[in-house]
Amino acid sequence: MSFLTVQNLYKSFGGNRAVDDVSFALAKGELLALIGPNGAGKSTCFNMLYGILAPDKGSVCLDGRELIGMKPRDIWRLGVGRTFQITAVYASMSVVENVQMALISHHRKTFSAFTRAARLYRDDAMALLDLIGMKDQADRAANILAYGDLKRLELAVAMAHDPALLLMDEPTAGMAPGERRALMKLTADIVAERGVSVLFTEHDMDVVFENAHRVLVLNRGQLLAEGSVDDVRANPAVQEVYLGGGTTFGGGGDHA
Ligand code: ADP
Ligand code: MG
Numbered sequence: 001m002s003f004l005t006v007q008n009l010y011k012s013f014g015g016n017r018a019v020d021d022v023s024f025a026l027a028k029g030e031l032l033a034l035i036g037p038n039g040a041g042k043s044t045c046f047n048m049l050y051g052i053l054a055p056d057k058g059s060v061c062l063d064g065r066e067l068i069g070m071k072p073r074d075i076w077r078l079g080v081g082r083t084f085q086i087t088a089v090y091a092s093m094s095v096v097e098n099v100q101m102a103l104i105s106h107h108r109k110t111f112s113a114f115t116r117a118a119r120l121y122r123d124d125a126m127a128l129l130d131l132i133g134m135k136d137q138a139d140r141a142a143n144i145l146a147y148g149d150l151k152r153l154e155l156a157v158a159m160a161h162d163p164a165l166l167l168m169d170e171p172t173a174g175m176a177p178g179e180r181r182a183l184m185k186l187t188a189d190i191v192a193e194r195g196v197s198v199l200f201t202e203h204d205m206d207v208v209f210e211n212a213h214r215v216l217v218l219n220r221g222q223l224l225a226e227g228s229v230d231d232v233r234a235n236p237a238v239q240e241v242y243l244g245g246g247t248t249f250g251g252g253g254d255h256a
Contacts, residue, residue, distance in 0.1 A: 001093075003028045003167060003197050004049075009058030011044050018044040020057070020221035026165070029179055033208045037241060042201045045141060045218070046169045049199070050082060051075045053070050062165065081163030083154050083171045091143035095113035096152055098142055099125035100162030128156045148179035152186065159190065168200035169184045172207065184211045205242075207213060209233060217241070 011019040018251035019041040026032050034042050047053035049060055051072040061069040067075050089098045129135045132152045137145070142153065151171065158166060166185070172180035182204065188211045191198055202208050208215065208229075215232040217225040221247035225235045232238055 002065060003024060003030075004199075005059075005061040006045075006049070007059040007061075009045065009048060009060070010056045011041075011048060011053065012056060015201070016221070017221045022218070022221070022223055023224065024196050024216055024223065026199060027037045028164075029191060031126055031191045031198045031200070031211060031213045033212035033215045034199060034201050034218060035205070035215060036224070039220075041170055041221040042218055044221075045125070046082075046167055046199075049167060052140050059226040064085075076147055076161070079162070079164035080159050080167065081158045081165070082167040082169070083151075083158050084087065089142045089153055089157060091141075091149065093142055094139050095142055095145070096122065096125050096129060096138035098153060099128050099156050099160055102157040103128075125160070128159055131159065131190065132156045148175055148183070151175060151179075151183055155183070155187065155190070159194075159196075160200070163196060166196050166198045168198060170203070171204060172199050172204070177204065177206075 002024040006025070009019055009022045010017070010116060010144070022128060024032075027132060033043065036042055043055065047056075048055045049067070051067060051070050051074070055068060058068065062075075062078060062080065065078065067078075067080075079083045090101060093101065100121045103124055107121070127140060129138055132155055134149065134152055134156070137149065142150070145153065156173070172183050173189070175183065180202070184200075184207045187198060187200070190196060200212075212229060215225075215227065215229055217232060217235075217238050219241050224241060225232050227235075227239050
């Protein structure tokens with residue numbers, strides 16, 4: 001049973017067909033990678049799934065509901081979360097407070113003179129920090145975190161909203177190869193533990209192949225291949241696109 005169904009999605013910018021008849025499905029608890037060279041249309045797809053960009057044509061159904069035409073906020077309320085390419089945390093707050101703020105927002109509590117904000121959702125926030133392996137950094141200021149830790153915190157903030165579907169457009173951008181691996185492994189663990197569905201993009205093919213349950217390959221706005229990691233890796237058309245773009249599988253090279 002598919003949880004997210006994308007059908008015949010199109011988006012052009014002027015004469016440029018950024019997304020050209022893309023259809024795919026995502027199951028519950030599936031970690032699906034969307035890969036492709038720069039300019040392939042990955043971010044454009046994400047932006048349409050999230051309601052930031054209106055498609056020219058097409059349908060995006062989440063659990064039977066049409067998302068096209070809905071505002072990002074309403075899509076978010078249906079349980080679609082996202083991590084940002086540019087990290088969005090409150091620098092002046094501590095690590096645990098950032099997660100508490102997300103939990104407060106999720107439960108739509110508001111601050112008042114009577115709210116003991118410092119205690120609100122602290123235990124839940126600590127549980128999420130435990131999930132991402134940052135419990136020991138709970139009381140550090142967010143603005144002194146290493147970049148990799150900030151990205152992990154971003155994941156905890158996204159998880160605070162208890163999403164059913166998480167959209168991650170280049171979540172590991174700017175990270176060192178070892179950190180990329182760790183963050184995606186962590187994401188895979190969270191998918192397994194919480195049954196979240198995830199659609200993600202990632203430049204490092206090793207990271208994709210190690211973690212994705214299934215892979216979609218986009219090229220010039222069109223789906224070039226779709227299948228298991230082994231199928232996609234062995235696909236000559238995919239190899240050609242990547243070799244043509246100067247990227248080889250297995251090199252772990254970053255070509256952002
Ligand atoms: P990817 O994320 O795979 O690198 P994008 O979705 O960002 O690719 O871009 C796909 C194509 O659409 C590119 O040719 C890009 O230049 C173009 N594009 C993306 N966003 C816009 C925009 N807002 N206005 C005009 N062209 C855009
Ligand atoms: Mg992009």
